[in-house]
Amino acid sequence: KNTSGLLLAAPRRLVAAINAAVCAPGRCAKSYICCTDRPLGASALARLRRGVTLDEGVLRPLRTEELGAQSVPRVVRRLAAERHPEVRAWYYILLEIDVGWYHVVKRVMQAVGNPVLHLHRHGIAHVSLDSIGLLEPRTHA
Structure with missing residues (x-):
């Protein structure tokens, strides 16, 4: 819900092989574009870069960057706008993480x-x- 993008799917027996082929040993960086209705702000950006404590531990993104709209794929901007027509101005933040916690x-x-x-x-x-x-959304047949 309210999510788009890359999803790697495979039978359970192949997941380890795919992870080994795609990810560095012990680390699998995932990058996300967060679409929000407000700018991040200097204090929030600094807090993200220092690390944020969640139930599972401290998350310190590998990379945190504010993006201009021109850096965000058109399809992402379109999907966000279609799903939230009430938003007048969009802001985009790139987060790269290497943990897989639920909805982290x-x-x-x-x-x-x-x-x-x-x-x-x-x-x-x-x-x-x-x-x-x-670059365009795909749906199941």
Whole structure:
């Protein structure tokens, strides 16, 4: 819900092989574009970069960057706007993390006072939708 982007799916017996092929040993970086209705702000950005304590532990993103709209794929901007027509101005934050905690990106952004309205999984390790030529949404047949 309110999420788009890259999803790697495979039978359970192949998941370990896919992780080994895509991710560095012991670490699998995932990048997300957070679409919000307010700017991040210097204090929230600093807090993210220092690390935010969640129930599972401290999340310190590998990368945190505010993005201009021109850096965000058109399809992501369109999906966010279609799902939230009430939003007049969008702001975009790139987070790269290496943990897989439940809804971690949405929870960490909520913790710094900037809830995510639309979340886009931009990439997993070196694999991204634009790197494989899929920029438009796909649906199941």
